[in-house]
Amino acid sequence: MIVNFISQIKLAEGSTAAADSLANAEIERTEETLSILELITSGGVGGIIVMITLFVLSVIAVYIFIERYLTIKKAAEEDQNFMNEIKDFIHDGKLEAARSLCKNTPTPISRMIEKGVNRIGKPLGDIAAAIENTGKLELYKLEKNLATLATISGAAPMIGFLGTVIGMILAFHQMASAGGNIDVEMLSEGIYTAMVTTVAGLIVGIVAYIGYNLLVAKVEKVVFKMEARTTEFLDILNEPAK
DSSP states (O other), X not given: OHHHHHHHHHHHHHHHHHHHHHHHHHHHHHHHOOOHHHHHHTTHHHHHHHHHHHHHHHHXXXXXXXXXXXXXXXXXXXXXXXXXXXXXXXXXXXXHHHHHHXXXXXXXXXXXXXXXXXXXXXXXXXXXXXXXXXXXXXXXXHTTTHHHHHHHHHHHHHHHHHHHHHHHHHHHHHHHHHTTOOOHHHHHHHHHHHHHHHHHHHHHHHHHHHHHHHHHHHHXXXXXXXXXXXXXXXXXXXXXXX
16 A cells, blocks of 8 residues: 555656646747747848848739739720621711720720721721731730839849848858857757748749739730730721621
8 A cells, every 4th residue: 555655656746747847848949939020130130121122022012913903804804895886887987986985995905996997098007007006005004014023023032042141141150259159049040030031032922923924814815805806897997888
């Protein structure tokens, strides 16, 4: 009985010690955890500047994507009866009604057709050239700021790598300043702080790159519609009057 009692006491003490060890380990892990803000600020002035730059670029990229997406989506909208009405007006000689319809339809296609309607009576080559020039202007409007988005997709990762290099330089500078007393914790903190800028730069770059390619694909669809409607309009002019 006495032996069993003593064994139970030792087991209880062992359990208590194990629980204390786990609690202490949990406290140490909690103390070692750093927030994102602490990671950014611990990288020094250079790391802070890099992260602010990446944040500004991300805001610009998101703004350009949303603004261009809505603009291109609106440009892609098309009235299925638009070309049929234009055809009827031209065949009936109602050019003013055709111009009015184009003006009341705010799309790149309608503006191209309006330019063609205004040139009716001139050689077909001149009409096609006028429509083509208008199409180039409309394409330029659709692609506005896309080059900036492409630049951000390429520049953001490089800026992130720059922050990494700055962080590594600071880490090695701390090692040199410490002499023989190298603190591993201090060195590791500098390294994973430097990695934060790389991750941030890659995230901004990837998002901007995907957004750029999505917008380019949508612009190409609009251009295809513009070319198709231009060909259709020229065919209408070539049709014999009824």
